[in-house]
Amino acid sequence: MLDLCLPFLLALTGAQASPVAVATSPCPRLLAGTARWSDPTTWPGGAVPSVGECVVIPAGKTVWLDVTPPPLGGLSIDGELIFACTDLELRADRIAVAGKLEVGSEQHPFHRRATLTLTDDFACGAEHQALTVDDGGVLRLIGEARPWSWMQLEQHAAPGSSQLVLERPSGWRAGDRVVVASSDFDAHQAEARTVTVASGAVLLLDQPLVHQHFGEHVGRNVDGIGVDERTEVGLLTRSIVVRGTPVADAQGRVHGGWVAARRTTATPRVEIAWTAFEDLGVEGLEDR
Known part of the structure; x- marks a missing residue:
């Protein structure tokens, strides 16, 4: 299975850790005319989507996700779905974006906890555990930036120790996951x-x-420079997580979620920052 958080963490930060300017913008305001997910009048028939439902947000409609919905069979976003500034989880077999799905933005990074869980529980279409962005769709996942994504040890960490001494204060917090x-x-x-x-x-x-x-x-005591062999410590915690649900097939091969941006008539746009990807791909199969 593929967890993209650590490879991206190491690849994008380069050879030397450097501090990141942390945005503290307040949450965006709910614009006039934006419908709330929790409001029954938002939905056809006057009922909020229920477990296993195949939900469509039509073109021209903007929905504010202000509550964690029940597990969905599928979600087709032809209009816009914007996450409110609260802890939320969106679970669905398939999330198809032809309009816009926004969790945070450059002006308002997402400071709470948002989880997009791709499942394999229902039957709303042929694609399962899928997050797809098609034909001019926009996927925007902009998580909370942290001052440091990784740094190095300043002292040995021995087997049996539960303490790490880093090269400088990290700004990391209790509850953070590190590697x-x-x-x-x-x-x-x-x-x-x-x-x-x-x-x-x-x-x-x-x-x-x-x-x-x-x-x-x-x-270092020989030439004043030495060779830097200090161990790297990386921050795994992200405020936005996209994750699959590992399922074994008849041959025992594990399948997870998958994310794809696909062009048929118009190029999709994908903006991602400070987001973790977990349990994606198919065991033993490249490019998936």
Whole structure:
């Protein structure tokens, strides 16, 4: 299965961690004429969508997602769906965007918790566990920017230790998930933990480490420079998460969710920042 958070984290930040300017804009205001998901008058028949329903937001209509809806069979967004500034989860077998799906924006990054869960529970179409953006559709997922996405250890972290001493204060918080990279040739010695206490450059973890993680410059006392072999520590927590639901087929191969931007008549637009992708793809199959 594919978790895109860590590869993107390492690929996009480059070789050296640098601070990110953190936006603190307030939530956008509800514009006049915008319908609320929770309002029965928003929907045909005067009833809020129920479990397993195949929902359509028609072109020309904007809906404000102000509540977590029940699990849906499918959601076709031909108009606009905008997440309100509160903790929300949208669960559906298929989310098809031909209009606009917006969770945060450049002016108003999403500071709460938003989860888009792709499921395989109902039968609203041939595509399951799918988030698709088609023919001029807009997908905008702009999460809360954090000052640092990764940094390095300042001291060794020994097996059995539940403490990390970083090179500088990180601004990370209790409850954040972090990953401590491997210091060994064995990449499987990377370890994910939850921060229980964050105080300056020191993090306390929910579980002791199993492996040794190096935290010093080698040979600095010889030439004043040395070789920087300090272990990287990455922040996994994102305010927006897109995740699949792992399901094994008859051959035992695990299938997760998938995300695609597809052009037939017009080019779709996808804007993503500070968003995690989890449990996507098909085990053993490339490009999916």
